[in-house]
Amino acid sequence: MNIYKELKTYFGYDTFKEGQEKLVTGILAGKDVLGIMPTGGGKSLCYQLPAVMLEGVTIVISPLISLMKDQVDSLNEIGINATCINSTLDQEELMERIKEIKENQYKILFVAPERLNTNIFRNTIRHITVSFVAIDEAHCISQWGHDFRPSYIEIPKFIKGFANRPMVAAFTATATKEIIIEIKKLIELQKPIEITTGFDRPNLFYQVSKAGNKFTYLMSYLKENFQSETGIIYCSTRKTVESLVKKLKEKGFSVEGYHGGMNADIRMKNQEDFMYNRTRIIVATNAFGMGIDKPDVRFVIHYNMPKNMEAYYQEAGRGGRDGEKSQCILMYSPSDVVKQKLIMENEYSSPERQALQYKNLQYLIDFCHTNDCLRNKILTYFGEVIIEEDCGNCSNCLDRSEMIDITLEAQKVLSCIYRIDQRYGVNIVTQVLRGSKNKKILQLGLDKVSTYNIMKNYSEQGVREIIMTLVARGYIHVTTDKFPVLKLTAQCREILQGDVKIHHKKELVEAIGSKDEKERKSKKAVSDHFDEELLSQLKELR
Numbered sequence: 001m002n003i004y005k006e007l008k009t010y011f012g013y014d015t016f017k018e019g020q021e022k023l024v025t026g027i028l029a030g031k032d033v034l035g036i037m038p039t040g041g042g043k044s045l046c047y048q049l050p051a052v053m054l055e056g057v058t059i060v061i062s063p064l065i066s067l068m069k070d071q072v073d074s075l076n077e078i079g080i081n082a083t084c085i086n087s088t089l090d091q092e093e094l095m096e097r098i099k100e101i102k103e104n105q106y107k108i109l110f111v112a113p114e115r116l117n118t119n120i121f122r123n124t125i126r127h128i129t130v131s132f133v134a135i136d137e138a139h140c141i142s143q144w145g146h147d148f149r150p151s152y153i154e155i156p157k158f159i160k161g162f163a164n165r166p167m168v169a170a171f172t173a174t175a176t177k178e179i180i181i182e183i184k185k186l187i188e189l190q191k192p193i194e195i196t197t198g199f200d201r202p203n204l205f206y207q208v209s210k211a212g213n214k215f216t217y218l219m220s221y222l223k224e225n226f227q228s229e230t231g232i233i234y235c236s237t238r239k240t241v242e243s244l245v246k247k248l249k250e251k252g253f254s255v256e257g258y259h260g261g262m263n264a265d266i267r268m269k270n271q272e273d274f275m276y277n278r279t280r281i282i283v284a285t286n287a288f289g290m291g292i293d294k295p296d297v298r299f300v301i302h303y304n305m306p307k308n309m310e311a312y313y314q315e316a317g318r319g320g321r322d323g324e325k326s327q328c329i330l331m332y333s334p335s336d337v338v339k340q341k342l343i344m345e346n347e348y349s350s351p352e353r354q355a356l357q358y359k360n361l362q363y364l365i366d367f368c369h370t371n372d373c374l375r376n377k378i379l380t381y382f383g384e385v386i387i388e389e390d391c392g393n394c395s396n397c398l399d400r401s402e403m404i405d406i407t408l409e410a411q412k413v414l415s416c417i418y419r420i421d422q423r424y425g426v427n428i429v430t431q432v433l434r435g436s437k438n439k440k441i442l443q444l445g446l447d448k449v450s451t452y453n454i455m456k457n458y459s460e461q462g463v464r465e466i467i468m469t470l471v472a473r474g475y476i477h478v479t480t481d482k483f484p485v486l487k488l489t490a491q492c493r494e495i496l497q498g499d500v501k502i503h504h505k506k507e508l509v510e511a512i513g514s515k516d517e518k519e520r521k522s523k524k525a526v527s528d529h530f531d532e533e534l535l536s537q538l539k540e541l542r
């Protein structure tokens with residue numbers, strides 16, 4: 001049999017996408033395979049084509065009912081008999097399906113992982129020849145991934161239950177090395193043919209935005225760029241989803257929400273309205289995602305920062321599956337980082353795992369601060385070797401916009417925290433720096449400290465922004481007390497000594513609202529040792 005001929009006959013394609021041919025021939029040769037390809041890379045075809053070419057029935061394990069349904073429908077459309085077994089079937093339907101399966105009416109059988117080891121399913125497949133077992137979204141077996149499904153643990157047990165082990169083909173869009181290693185180990189792949197295709201998505205434009213007011217930015221961004229196209233806006237919490245949907249509706253946008261706390265019917269309706277272009281924008285938590293196969297998503301905006309690069313890459317990757325241009329905007333705000341860190345601190349997890357979480361978050365923070373090519377920064381994370389320094393399709397490459405040195409501002413903030421004995425939180429520190437005449441400040445005698453009123457020309461939001469930036473970058477630690485207190489870390493020294501300069505996009509500094517343009521210009525003279533006493537204290541710490 002000629003694979004090109006079958007490719008054309010069933011799927012109508014003349015050529016394979018990168019990686020597909022090797023995976024297809026691997027399966028046809030009876031080998032285990034592991035296909036690692038980005039979203040939109042064409043993983044489904046890698047098991048669908050061998051399924052029609054091999055004798056017997058292919059079992060496809062898939063984590064989501066909606067995913068199965070879409071695939072079953074499109075396979076049936078092209079004349080390949082497929083069906084699924086999952087919790088949506090009632091007893092009668094299930095019995096009917098099973099009868100049909102035993103009669104060999106189907107070529108491809110999609111199964112939810114929690115069904116695999118049920119007696120009824122096991123008994124059914126004893127009556128048929130299984131050509132191979134395909135595992136879609138194989139990273140769901142890893143606890144380290146962002147989509148862990150406990151039911152995936154059933155898979156190895158299921159495979160061991162065969163008298164003659166069938167070959168196993170696993171597929172994932174995960175590119176993280178640790179997760180790949182775990183997938184291979186847990187699924188017990190046997191000498192798999194492993195194919196990893198490039199993870200670059202050249203049609204995606206990446207941008208990090210540091211807008212002071214996110215909502216205003218979002219609105220003008222949508223109005224300017226996307227009058228009628230569809231897109232996804234990711235938020236970190238259900239609450240933010242709800243409030244953003246409300247605000248956007250008030251502004252006349254065609255928008256609905258999606259998150260795990262919603263009534264299942266409404267959630268499904270919102271998803272379908274989005275899929276069929278009845279709603280233009282969907283605002284969602286990370287519950288919205290895996291298997292969303294809408295080809296024409298023109299923008300993916302992260303209203304809050306995700307917890308690591310893997311999650312970011314996957315979510316942003318839902319844009320532009322049709323290969324057309326799509327924009328991925330990450331709206332960075334230091335306070336989101338602080339939130340993420342607090343979540344991680346409060347989650348129960350082993351110290352190693354927590355350390356890894358921090359490290360992964362830090363990579364994404366660095367991504368937000370880098371002046372280098374954003375695409376390269378993403379690909380480097382996944383271990384790809386970068387050849388070109390300038391991709392020409394990310395915000396850093398397009399606009400190597402002027403950065404402004406805010407080292408002096410940073411020094412003032414650090415000094416202030418020190419001068420008030422590292423005993424107060426963001427509010428007090430901000431008020432002291434801005435010379436607030438607030439009763440509490442006066443009562444505490446904080447108007448007497450030497451750093452009182454040294455940032456009088458900055459807006460409150462601006463000072464907070466600088467503080468949060470310093471927290472995000474590890475110069476300030478926020479305690480987890482009921483009233484969180486700002487503490488200096490030993491790392492501050494590099495800023496106070498002037499070894500490390502803190503830079504920020506001009507756009508941010510303008511949002512900060514400093515009127516100290518003159519001071520900024522003459523800063524070189526003052527900035528090197530802003531607070532000698534603090535500096536020597538930190539030196540002693542070492």
Ligand code: ADP
Nearest residue numbers: 013015016017037038039040041042043044045
């Ligand atoms: P993945 O599961 O890797 O995210 P899919 O299997 O959903 O990707 O495929 C993504 C898109 O690529 C689909 O629209 C599919 O029809 C298309 N596709 C798959 N293989 C080919 C091919 N050989 N030539 C052209 N298009 C393809």
Ligand code: MG
Nearest residue numbers: 043044136291
């Ligand atoms: Mg897929």
Ligand code: ZN
Nearest residue numbers: 373391394397
């Ligand atoms: Zn670039």
